[in-house]
Amino acid sequence: MAQFCALFRLDCKFLVVLSWTLLCCSVGFAQEQPMSDLTQDCIACHSSVTPAIVADWRRSAHSKITPEKALGRPELERRISVKIVPDQLKDVVVGCAECHLLNTQDHSDTFDHNDQKVHLTVTPKDCGTCHPVEESQFGKNIMAFAHTNLSKNPVFTMLMNTINGVQELNKNGTTIKEADQQTNSESCYSCHGTELKVINKKARSTDYGDMEFVQMSGWPNDGVGRLNPDNSRGSCSACHTRHQFSIQMARKPYTCSQCHKGPDVPAYKIYSVSKHGVIFSSLHNEWNLKAVPWTVGKDFSAPTCATCHVSLVVNQEGSVIVNRTHQMNDRLPWRIFGLIYAHAHPKSPDTSIIKNADGLPLPTTYSGTPASDYLIGSEEQKVRKETLQKVCLSCHTPDWVQGHWGRFDNTIKTTDAMTLTATKILMKAWDRKLADKKNPFDEAIEKQWTEQWLFYANSTRLSSAMLGADYGVFDNGRWFMGKTIQEMLDRFNFLAGTRKR
Amino acid sequence: MAQFCALFRLDCKFLVVLSWTLLCCSVGFAQEQPMSDLTQDCIACHSSVTPAIVADWRRSAHSKITPEKALGRPELERRISVKIVPDQLKDVVVGCAECHLLNTQDHSDTFDHNDQKVHLTVTPKDCGTCHPVEESQFGKNIMAFAHTNLSKNPVFTMLMNTINGVQELNKNGTTIKEADQQTNSESCYSCHGTELKVINKKARSTDYGDMEFVQMSGWPNDGVGRLNPDNSRGSCSACHTRHQFSIQMARKPYTCSQCHKGPDVPAYKIYSVSKHGVIFSSLHNEWNLKAVPWTVGKDFSAPTCATCHVSLVVNQEGSVIVNRTHQMNDRLPWRIFGLIYAHAHPKSPDTSIIKNADGLPLPTTYSGTPASDYLIGSEEQKVRKETLQKVCLSCHTPDWVQGHWGRFDNTIKTTDAMTLTATKILMKAWDRKLADKKNPFDEAIEKQWTEQWLFYANSTRLSSAMLGADYGVFDNGRWFMGKTIQEMLDRFNFLAGTRKR
């Protein structure tokens, strides 16, 4: 009997109820939820114009419950954080019109469509109507500033331009052309978010006659730091993929892999071969990834990205282990990737305001001195570390956790030391005029240096954080940190016209 | 109740029928389908000789329906394309004998086996007995010529030999030995397909006494462009893995990853971290990947490789969005990988016939001039683009689609420009006799140039096509295009005995 249950992946204790449910569901379930007239109008056409969007929405929680009923749930089970739902939204499900006709006055992408004012994009500010706590938290998340932190930081803009600009040969080497907007949009800003700007309106013939639509530069995009036509920042759809807005999808690590998988930030790759990731891959088909709140042990046996960094997690008595947060920094004492050296997390999500001792908008100098005024102190680091460790402690003993974090702290030191050695070689090349400091990213030796921190030190630290051994050794890890230093030395000697021996 | 349904991943609207089905199935399903006597003979031994093959076949659609009954299905649901099934195949399921005893006269790998003429390989021509439309389309697909386009193109044969040949030291550098056939078979030809040639017959003792079997060089192999013993091309089993021939497997992106995952063509890797891929990974356990026709929105929420490039897709009213095609080029305006520059798709699937302005069998010259006579024109490109875009438009607005494709067109230009810059450095090295043009792939600076287009430009274009951001930036993307140019410059200076500054 047990074997049978295993075979069909059914948990026996549910079988009584299942039998009964089969019957009940058969009879009475198909109760339709109330849909606004406007949404019905949308669906009338769009179920044939863009059928898959409508089908996705029909699968979403948005189509299955009204905000008022959602509010009626016990607090820990609630998926909305508003206290009082606006009257006009209360008693209908959250359909097309409820979002795309919301706050139209604030949206420069609003246009006339079938006698209605409609806007193309739905922004965190719109979502905040029912999810205000999440909106507010996300606004303080460094991700919300992902566009600005790139576009307003001249050092990183130079990096972007060096990567994306077309190189042409000239007499002495190469010239880099200014990177074009389309390239930036599909590369860096694909994750960091573009700036959406209405450029004009344009008529187009459709199955329902000629219609005028808004045209936006920077579209399409759903990057986390997108600048929106209502002056808000970000895109909830980056993780909560429209139009199904599936919580299980946001919780699965695949979602994070969209932006966190390259050699600059191989979080997903590391996770997927870590013990946690291996448990997820092997067993998650038996988990409940939809439950709110999310009960450790009962609903899942190993953390996904969301578990550690975002989700509300409770224990089997229903006590809160960690609260939900959309300001992911809340659980991050260190910033371990994307910059030259690891450093305490920035105080403000807007990192373009940072000035280091050399006057550069970077959280450390080239030789590693932190711009401490702009970074959180050790007290705040401790708080964040302990918040994150609460998740660890659901499965691991304090000694386990301490041993793990001790190694992580050590790895921050050794990776920074390896970056410093590479930096010293580069500085010597700059001093000797073997390379030109003006753009620190465009020459071969500078690119080696960039890889030292952006790829290898980052990868090693992420591997340390998540127990992904080989990403700290041979797979863009320590092996490559050591190799880069030796190859930089050889290149230095070549540029200097000297020989090592 | 809804929660229960969610828990068991059941869609409530099916529950009425499920309850009923449970009963019905219990009683009457086990109806066996008629099997030919010959197939019964095969199975009698092979269920113990090669048990897993037989088990696989028992799971296949081939074992569950006769061709005649399959023909009786409504046209869109049909999985066979023949109009009239040959009499002897009509009323038995498609078993061992139906395929391996078919067209024996055409097969040089036919041999006597238990009083029957049997051939080892089943080829597209054999499958075409019931699937003639697919056979014919596939024959016009560039993949069907994957072997020939490599073996009959001296430039690519040189590349293959340079990769696969063992290098030995000589006084001045290295000599490359001719690559051996076994190495070619397990590397390039593993995907491109080997040439299967009967070399002799050989007796072997078996559980059923001594038996004689055909021996073939190039065996085993199921590459898409295989040259078969019946003079046909290709192997349906490359995607429709024998002997289950599962349609869900052909539709899942894993299948394509067998050949499309390396740095030369990282399509699968890019897909898997794209929004589409992430939706697939997160949600496909709730999809129906077996339905024919395949209904967008209902059966799946995001495209797999097959959706865009192969499958018959319909909307929920049953109208065809795109027709099934096994000539995948039908939906491809550009050829964006495998060659030095992106270019309009070749007219003929046999690309070995191309001659560019320099007389080389390449679709462009080294400096990028297309061999236009051999490539489709802009009209045909437009048709193909619009066919593919029909799939996009099931979920996305025309503006979304245009924005996306605009970026893609731009990326084709910028990646080609970056390749041209690398090519110019190499040409200078050739001109100055710092490298030898005769084999453009064997020296270090030439290998850097090869990676520029074969790895990095390709990866960037595929990333652009599929929204896989980091594969266009740091993961073998633009970062590496820029770095390769700078490292080629340094190497040029080293070879020339000059210094940059």
Place this chain on the structure above:
Amino acid sequence: MAQFCALFRLDCKFLVVLSWTLLCCSVGFAQEQPMSDLTQDCIACHSSVTPAIVADWRRSAHSKITPEKALGRPELERRISVKIVPDQLKDVVVGCAECHLLNTQDHSDTFDHNDQKVHLTVTPKDCGTCHPVEESQFGKNIMAFAHTNLSKNPVFTMLMNTINGVQELNKNGTTIKEADQQTNSESCYSCHGTELKVINKKARSTDYGDMEFVQMSGWPNDGVGRLNPDNSRGSCSACHTRHQFSIQMARKPYTCSQCHKGPDVPAYKIYSVSKHGVIFSSLHNEWNLKAVPWTVGKDFSAPTCATCHVSLVVNQEGSVIVNRTHQMNDRLPWRIFGLIYAHAHPKSPDTSIIKNADGLPLPTTYSGTPASDYLIGSEEQKVRKETLQKVCLSCHTPDWVQGHWGRFDNTIKTTDAMTLTATKILMKAWDRKLADKKNPFDEAIEKQWTEQWLFYANSTRLSSAMLGADYGVFDNGRWFMGKTIQEMLDRFNFLAGTRKR
């Protein structure tokens, strides 16, 4: 009807029984298994201290059956290998106390905890109480010596130190500091296993008052070659992840990816894009990965890592195809990764005892001469090859298998030849004092040489073994072997102050 069954992934022949089961299970299943008083005590606190561990254990087979009942199963279905279960363990399920209070006298990590002697680690020796055959086999597996084979081999210790030690600039180049223990623990020893050593006892305040716990250096770790506080080697939890000890997890390839995915041993990456891996990814949701014994064709359609290297596999008549082994070497004629050249498998799992003709603890000399006295002979290779091939022959014909293995043998030769060429360049550099042989891993040209065998030759051989084409060509395969040789030549010339032409 068939469609319905497909939809719900139910096999119709089981539906009769399912209907019946639904009823039966509903009524009578919840029978609790007898738990020891001690284990009940553990759970009383730990279900709230470390709730997820307890929840995991409740899902494990350990919590659901007593050893005595487990012994009552037919031999092939048995998961324990002991003949007579010790009295005190017989009639209770295998809970916390049954493992953590076992053999306390042998454990230096035993400490007083709630009036009991408890040890932190559970070791292969402890597991061997019920699984003695597996313990004994694993002890003869080279993996059990993974720590020792690294720490007691001065060549590999030097490699580890060169990778993990921080490099600092000095006047002539760099100095490598001794690698620290924490770095070694989280990098190499993460998979190879650390040495667990009790360093002291330390009080800590807990929810249940102050308590004293053992502190161990090297903790946490579950590497396969761990040195344990009871002087045993290894950690069953490396593959049989605690505390669910799920057999399906050990059989899924994800588990192996924890250690076998980097460029030094990309087994998982190769498998995942091989035909076998693609079948697994596409279809395993329809397999039975929990069945013991494991029936080819019925329970699975393609092998996972475990199928070929570990599992007991039977055919549908119940005859054994291969016996279970935890001495994985049993099915491995060659050692194809981790060392400079492929070679016959070492006789002893302790490879630190090997001495080659040059007196180095390596299975071959730098130029490839095998240390034959320490390696298995061709007779034993044949036996092991034939054992492994029995698995192949469940699906493939002898000709298929021979063709495949013929290529593999050839690839061993060609990859070794490519390594030899790289070695010759390095030796010339050593001879000419352009590099210093003392540490063969620390200079740029030496690192290129190391990658030749450790990354590229290994990857090519693993790809050959598992049909993962591109990992033998462009993805760290032959392309990179050829490129490394050419780049080593250029670097040699740079170091020598000569030019190629």
